[in-house]
Amino acid sequence: MARRRGSEWIPDQHGAWAMLAVPFLAGTLLSPRPGWAHAALFAAWLLGYAAVFHAQQWLRLRGRGLRSAGRHARPALVFGAAFAASGIPLAMLHPWLCGAALLAAPFVAVNTYYARTGRERALTNGLAAVVPACGMLLVAARLGGLSPAAAWPPALACLLYFAGTVPYVKTMIRERNSRAYRAGSVAYHAAALAGAACLSPWLAVPFAAYLTRAAALPGRGLRVPLVGATELACSAALLLTLPLLF
Known part of the structure; x- marks a missing residue:
């Protein structure tokens, strides 16, 4: 107890x-x-x-x-x-x-x-x-x-990624049957990929992976622990990438 x-x-x-x-x-x-x-x-x-x-x-x-x-x-x-x-x-x-x-x-x-x-x-x-x-x-x-000038680009990269996790996770769990959520999530991730590439061309690599998972994984019946493990891996990739690029 x-x-x-x-x-x-x-x-x-x-x-x-x-x-x-x-x-x-x-x-x-x-x-x-x-x-x-x-x-x-x-x-x-x-x-x-x-x-x-x-x-x-x-x-x-x-x-x-x-x-x-x-x-x-x-x-x-x-x-x-x-x-x-x-x-x-x-x-x-x-x-x-x-x-x-x-x-x-x-x-x-x-x-x-x-x-x-x-x-x-x-x-x-x-x-x-x-x-x-x-x-x-x-x-x-x-x-x-x-300096703030050096800190803003990686902060924006974090914002682009974590904002995308909100609709994406919904497409995997609570809104897994919603076509509108899926379309919105994919559209957001495509825009995030473009925005991240403007911050650093190399950021296109992880953000392309984030877009791929947003487009390919919903509807496949993944269990919640596997969804969580995938997001942990995506978060770890971002953490490893940012110090290398900025």
């Missing part, structure tokens, strides 16, 4: 972890001066996500009048306190981090609204979550001394 209770504290949105990690790690790897501050900020970033996740679940379940909302209250408070303990010292050393948090706040508000109304699977909600996650590449890069 102890293991089961502990596992309930870990957010079960498995696809979110790659989106949380890849842009941040890419920004760190691209930095001229990666250091302990990146490790502290990464911890604060993950703790903040966990706190917000549980707070949103508490709002969602409480809005439906369910007593199960209570199980999210303690994790939200504990993770929130841990986030403050790790984030406040960083903000004192680097006050510009507060500005970055303010820029992310509207997107968190959108996610909270969709959670409160029980529409977390909405396309808009998924896209809103992608923006601040990819923005962490800019934050990690600046923390390590990389």
Whole structure:
């Protein structure tokens, strides 16, 4: 039972972890001066996500009048306190981090609204979550001394990829029978391929693979774990590619 209770504290949105990690790690790897501050900020970033996740679940379940909302209250408070303990010292050393948090706040508000109304699977909600996650590449890069001009292209590459995962994953699971979603996903990935090639011609290689999987895999009945493993491989390919190109 102890293991089961502990596992309930870990957010079960498995696809979110790659989106949380890849842009941040890419920004760190691209930095001229990666250091302990990146490790502290990464911890604060993950703790903040966990706190917000549980707070949103508490709002969602409480809005439906369910007593199960209570199980999210303690994790939200504990993770929130841990986030403050790790984030406040960083903000004192680097006050510009507060500005970055303010820029992310509207997107968190959108996610909270969709959670409160029980529409977390909405396309808009998924896209809103992608923006601040990819923005962490800019934050990690600046923390390590990389100029904004050098950080924007890889951040945009992350945005192009992770925005595409939102409709693509829907075509594999919840919208697997929707021709409109499939067509929209393929059209987006084709546009993303063109955009990525403008950032760097070599980015056309992974983005061509992303387009191929968006066109070829829906409708083949792949199991959810295999869909997740495929996306992890695609995310890892992006993480390996960005430091080589930028």
